Amino acid sequence: MKRVIVGLSGGVDSSVAAYLLKEQGYEVIGLFMKNWHDDSVTISDECPWLDDSNDALLVAEKLGIPFQTVDLSEEYKERIVDYMFNEYERGRTPNPDVLCNREIKFDVFLKIALSLGADYVATGHYCRKDTILKEGKEVHRLLAGKDPNKDQSYFLCQLSQDQLSKTLFPVGELLKPEVREIAKEQNLVTADKKDSQGLCFIGKVRLPEFLQQKLQPKQGDIIEISSTEEMYNKTIPNFNSKEEELEFLSLKYQYGVNNGKIVGKHQGAHYYTKGQRKGLAVGGTPEPLFVIETDVKTNVIYTGQGKEHPGLYRRGLFISNDELHWVRSDLKLQVDEKLDVMARIRYRQSLEKATLHQVDSGMYIVFENPQSAIMEGQFVAWYKDEELVGSGVIS
Structure with missing residues (x-):
């Protein structure tokens, strides 16, 4: 027994x-x-x-x-x-x-x-x-x-x-x-x-x-970014290498206070997370506000109207080598290898088509369709058929 x-x-x-x-x-x-x-x-x-x-x-x-x-x-x-x-x-x-x-x-x-x-x-x-x-x-x-x-x-x-x-x-x-x-x-x-x-x-x-208990409240601005902001319509440049293209697809938008208007106050950027809708306490917008980015250094929260706001979406993400984990270590990719998988960036999400690209410094994952609220610190997991073969922390 x-x-x-x-x-x-x-x-x-x-x-x-x-x-x-x-x-x-x-x-x-x-x-x-x-x-x-x-x-x-x-x-x-x-x-x-x-x-x-x-x-x-x-x-x-x-x-x-x-x-x-x-x-x-x-x-x-x-x-x-x-x-x-x-x-x-x-x-x-x-x-x-x-x-x-x-x-x-x-x-x-x-x-x-x-x-x-x-x-x-x-x-x-x-x-x-x-x-x-x-x-x-x-x-x-x-x-x-x-x-x-x-x-x-x-x-x-x-x-x-x-x-x-x-x-x-x-x-x-x-x-x-x-x-x-x-x-x-x-x-x-x-x-x-x-x-x-x-x-x-x-x-x-x-x-x-x-x-x-640990992170003290600290008042800061809530800034609303328009969905028509110029940065969302940038033309795709010509790339000199595959890695340049992967980096471009995985870049998050960089916001400054001049990109939008102040619509409210918050009690600490570190209490909020990308994709969050509740707890902003800002009314009077035609569509609800969603957090599209937080900046804990400047203590500013950037928001946008509606869950289709372009600031919520991107196709790629990066995992550094030290936060990369293969459940199936025998399937681990070598530098310059790629692998088609199904992946998810949160528990309740349906699996989405994606490709893993291993580079020197870590791994890029590029999704077929743009993903909403890719958040640093979250785990992304990838599957072959019904088998979970690996995961990593989003950088």
């Missing part, structure tokens, strides 16, 4: 994951990760981790498996929260859920599980893994979940071959309604529990208030 430690989060997906593994004959142990102590910044009055750990305990009792709680709040603060503050301060938009999987669930948690004699760890993620032989070596493939509405492979885009080799995803072959059905049949307390929202393990937070 192989031993599997399941990250029981107190939700329905991990509860069913534990049940399925037990049915398959594994020795299953439930482990709840407590990662957050500060309830002052969560929106809901109830204390989310307390309710969740109680539900996880009830599920473990129902399934007749051992259960314990580990406190990882120190590691979580160091590796996730401090990183978030740092990224927002630099005017970037981090994705804490991707980081949480790389740094906490499949690193700190995985090491604890292995020290408890586990052969594998398992989570309730909607994705699949299979293993193929290539040149006599085992290669683990990270595949999209069967449920197209719930596929969570994007959140695992930073995992390594080593991490995948010790991981199981029991609900990846199921649709969400089937998971709920199994939970009902087994009378699990989590059967009808709503899916958790907000930051991985923290619950729903008010981001500005959360960031204000």
